[in-house]
Amino acid sequence: MATSRSAHTKRKPRSPLVLDISRLGRRPGSMLELHETVPSPSRIGLDLVAIEAGADLTLDLRLESVSEGVLVTGTVYAPTRGECSRCLTEVTGDVEISLTELFAYPDSTTESTTEEDEVGHVVDQTIDLEQPIVDAVGLALPFAPLCTEDCAGLCPQCGVALASEPGHHHDVIDPRFAKLAGMFPAADADTPEPGAGPS
Structure with a gap:
């Protein structure tokens, strides 16, 4: 049926x-x-x-x-x-x-x-x-909700929440000078500077 x-x-x-x-x-x-x-x-x-x-x-x-x-x-x-x-x-x-x-x-x-x-x-x-x-x-509703009014957001370098790590920062070399820094070897601490005589 x-x-x-x-x-x-x-x-x-x-x-x-x-x-x-x-x-x-x-x-x-x-x-x-x-x-x-x-x-x-x-x-x-x-x-x-x-x-x-x-x-x-x-x-x-x-x-x-x-x-x-x-x-x-x-x-x-x-x-x-x-x-x-x-x-x-x-x-x-x-x-x-x-x-x-x-x-x-x-x-x-x-x-x-x-x-x-x-x-x-x-x-x-x-x-x-x-x-x-x-x-x-x-x-x-807010178009851009915030956890707090002064939320610092995320670190643009590593993405960590800045509010959770006060003082968080990165040492950033100006990209214009980074290439120049790589062209010169680091000075040897044991090599006397030019013109320096024996003490």
Whole structure:
């Protein structure tokens, strides 16, 4: 007996940032408050610092029904992890963002008069907060994170973190003179200088 392909197709689990708003209703002024912690569905942030996938996202939000859709306001807080842009050591911290996002109803004027990426949309009685959070976190995080404001970075000669070795340096010969130094043999300490007679 043949089995339909759909029977074997696993449905992708819904992102914890996709919220069911069926309890909210569409009467303007209806409101729900959401206070919960969910795992981040993906790495959110910049190349050098981000909220790691699975990290706790603390949501403190208000969902309000308005004439054109659902208005989401509130804050999202999460820990961050990355590396110092100067010395590459690990840095940890946190980020808190404020959200004010409208999700348009399918048959609203807002939906029909805006581009798809200009405003969020209510889809099958759900709203997806992931993209607004991604956008806000990207603006809130530092492009070049530092372990300390005065981080000295890495030694350009050997790569050691300068903060871990105070006074670290290398004796560097000016490359213009290095070739000249190799053209003359080192003076022999036992050879008298020209013109020097016996004492």
